[in-house]
Amino acid sequence: MNNTSLRVRAGLVSIVLLAAFLGIWHIATRSTGTTTTMSPEYAKLMGLTATQGKSAMPGPLDVGAKLWEHLKRPFYDNGPNDKGLGIQLGYSIARVGTGYLLAVLVAIPLGFLIGMSPLLSKALDPFIQVLKPISPLAWMPLALYTIKDSSVSAIFVIFICSIWPMLLNTVFGVASVRKEWINVARTLEVGTIRRAFTVILPAAAPTILTGMRISIGIAWLVIVAAEMLVGGTGIGYFVWNEWNNLSITNVIIAILLIGVVGMLLDQILARFTRMVTFPE
Amino acid sequence: MSDKFISIEGIAKRYPGAGGATTTIFEDLWLSMARGEFACVIGHSGCGKTTVLNILAGLDAPSEGAVIVDGQAISGTSLDRAVIFQSHALLPWRTVLGNVAYAVSSKWRSWDRAKVRAHAQKFIDLVGLSGSEHKRPSELSGGMKQRVGIARALSITPKMMLMDEPFSALDALTRGTLQDEVRRICLETGQTAFMITHDVDEAIYLADKIFLMTNGPGAVLAEVVENPLPRDRGRTDLHRHPLYYALRNHIIDFLVTRSKTFVAETPGHDPRNVPVVQIGKPGLSIAANGEEQRQTWIPGPSPGLTA
Numbered sequence: 001m002n003n004t005s006l007r008v009r010a011g012l013v014s015i016v017l018l019a020a021f022l023g024i025w026h027i028a029t030r031s032t033g034t035t036t037t038m039s040p041e042y043a044k045l046m047g048l049t050a051t052q053g054k055s056a057m058p059g060p061l062d063v064g065a066k067l068w069e070h071l072k073r074p075f076y077d078n079g080p081n082d083k084g085l086g087i088q089l090g091y092s093i094a095r096v097g098t099g100y101l102l103a104v105l106v107a108i109p110l111g112f113l114i115g116m117s118p119l120l121s122k123a124l125d126p127f128i129q130v131l132k133p134i135s136p137l138a139w140m141p142l143a144l145y146t147i148k149d150s151s152v153s154a155i156f157v158i159f160i161c162s163i164w165p166m167l168l169n170t171v172f173g174v175a176s177v178r179k180e181w182i183n184v185a186r187t188l189e190v191g192t193i194r195r196a197f198t199v200i201l202p203a204a205a206p207t208i209l210t211g212m213r214i215s216i217g218i219a220w221l222v223i224v225a226a227e228m229l230v231g232g233t234g235i236g237y238f239v240w241n242e243w244n245n246l247s248i249t250n251v252i253i254a255i256l257l258i259g260v261v262g263m264l265l266d267q268i269l270a271r272f273t274r275m276v277t278f279p280e
Numbered sequence: 281m282s283d284k285f286i287s288i289e290g291i292a293k294r295y296p297g298a299g300g301a302t303t304t305i306f307e308d309l310w311l312s313m314a315r316g317e318f319a320c321v322i323g324h325s326g327c328g329k330t331t332v333l334n335i336l337a338g339l340d341a342p343s344e345g346a347v348i349v350d351g352q353a354i355s356g357t358s359l360d361r362a363v364i365f366q367s368h369a370l371l372p373w374r375t376v377l378g379n380v381a382y383a384v385s386s387k388w389r390s391w392d393r394a395k396v397r398a399h400a401q402k403f404i405d406l407v408g409l410s411g412s413e414h415k416r417p418s419e420l421s422g423g424m425k426q427r428v429g430i431a432r433a434l435s436i437t438p439k440m441m442l443m444d445e446p447f448s449a450l451d452a453l454t455r456g457t458l459q460d461e462v463r464r465i466c467l468e469t470g471q472t473a474f475m476i477t478h479d480v481d482e483a484i485y486l487a488d489k490i491f492l493m494t495n496g497p498g499a500v501l502a503e504v505v506e507n508p509l510p511r512d513r514g515r516t517d518l519h520r521h522p523l524y525y526a527l528r529n530h531i532i533d534f535l536v537t538r539s540k541t542f543v544a545e546t547p548g549h550d551p552r553n554v555p556v557v558q559i560g561k562p563g564l565s566i567a568a569n570g571e572e573q574r575q576t577w578i579p580g581p582s583p584g585l586t587a
Contacts, residue, residue, distance in 0.1 A: 181371060183365070184369050184371070186339060188386035189358065189359050190386050198382065202373045
């Protein structure tokens with residue numbers, strides 16, 4: 001009961017904070033009335049920013065109206081530079097999904113091998129230590145040069161940035177499976193393959209999933225920047241395109257949606273993590 | 281004792297120490313057990329008891345020597361030798377039934393699910409956990425977890441059970457009940473058991489033979505004490521037996537003083553022919569290692585005193 005009341009109170013505080021933020025935003029960007037006297041024709045030319053003291057920054061009502069417009073027609077396609085937000089987000093999610101899944105396919109089996117072999121672990125450590133801190137965007141020119149396809153290059157960048165947290169967490173998870181669980185499998189004469197699937201994988205799964213959750217977050221951070229570079233489609237490209245159009249409203253909407261999608265991706269992985277976590 | 285079901289022959293365990301030196305935990309250790317015998321090892325921490333058990337289990341390899349079980353030198357682990365771990369070592373993502381079934385399906389790989397389940401269920405019932413099959417280890421008390429550990433070990437019908445202080449993490453009441461269960465099961469099934477313990481009363485209640493080890497490093501098996509108490513002994517009236525205190529005092533004296541001084545005071549100690557101590561039985565000779573027998577006789581209290 002105490003827990004529910006805490007949740008209700010927290011929800012109330014969240015709503016109050018949101019309302020305060022929107023209110024301040026609204027007040028800060030509203031028109032302040034006529035500031036200069038000029039001929040109506042000239043005033044029309046100058047726009048509300050010059051004549052009414054209106055901020056160039058859109059207010060919450062403008063953003064809300066525009067967002068509603070976008071949400072009503074998320075999948076329209078009027079050519080390369082005018083696509084619905086749903087299409088743009090779809091491109092970004094597809095790139096992140098492809099790059100991320102490829103990274104899962106490489107990182108988890110490789111992490112298993114490295115984690116189970118102290119020799120490999122030691123031998124590969126210097127490479128991982130050097131490769132890990134490289135900004136994924138630094139790979140972009142090399143990717144463009146070798147792959148010669150901007151869309152695939154973006155996927156490669158996602159692959160390379162999401163592989164490290166998964167790889168390192170898998171190695172750590174596999175290497176730190178409790179000795180006693182391994183010993184149980186050994187005394188039961190369980191073979192290496194069966195041991196890997198019945199003892200090591202379930203024991204390391206929470207750590208591996210934590211790595212996957214970190215990776216999806218990084219991949220979603222990187223896709224925006226990658227798409228700004230490669231252009232064409234995607235939410236990152238949309239942001240840059242709207243900046244070039246000087247449509248701050250659309251930029252704000254894109255920022256909001258990037259946040260929401262990122263949160264959803266994180267929540268999905270969090271749910272998977274909870275599914276494989278075991279209480280001790 | 282002519283039937284040497286388990287024979288540890290001159291094993292040693294050494295670890296490389298600092299500066300090229302080697303640390304010898306124990307060396308030239310010989311001991312043997314007959315089929316169906318319950319043996320307890322008592323000694324202070326660091327004397328290598330757990331290492332001996334791990335070598336018997338095949339989890340660890342001796343630096344020298346060999347272990348022969350049922351006429352065959354062992355190499356590695358085996359489903360014939362089940363281990364009950366001190367920390368119960370249940371797989372927390374599996375249920376009680378899942379943990380036991382994992383062992384069963386490891387032994388009989390061709391069995392179908394139903395057969396594995398039925399077999400596992402039988403051993404869960406045996407340790408008194410019927411009704412908790414679908415609970416996870418985290419939902420069980422310490423005693424119940426160790427019961428699952430016992431059920432898992434028994435379910436593969438091993439030739440022998442190896443127990444590393446299985447009850448040391450339990451409260452006294454639970455420990456007592458589980459000791460009763462283990463004794464009952466071992467007597468019923470004629471199981472050979474090798475158990476490490478720190479609890480002298482536990483050893484007296486359960487063991488047929490008690491191995492006393494001196495302090496490590498360089499630990500030796502000092503004596504084999506034969507339990508003079510009748511086989512149908514009960515846990516509650518153990519202390520009423522006339523030889524109980526003589527036995528207990530002998531073990532405690534060993535732990536308190538002789539475990540430190542034994543090596544220095546007994547220069548002629550032959551690790552291949554460890555003296556067998558028979559409390560309260562003067563002159564009765566049992567061929568120990570098939571060779572000449574050295575015996576120590578500890579007189580028990582006269583019947584008149586205890587009456």
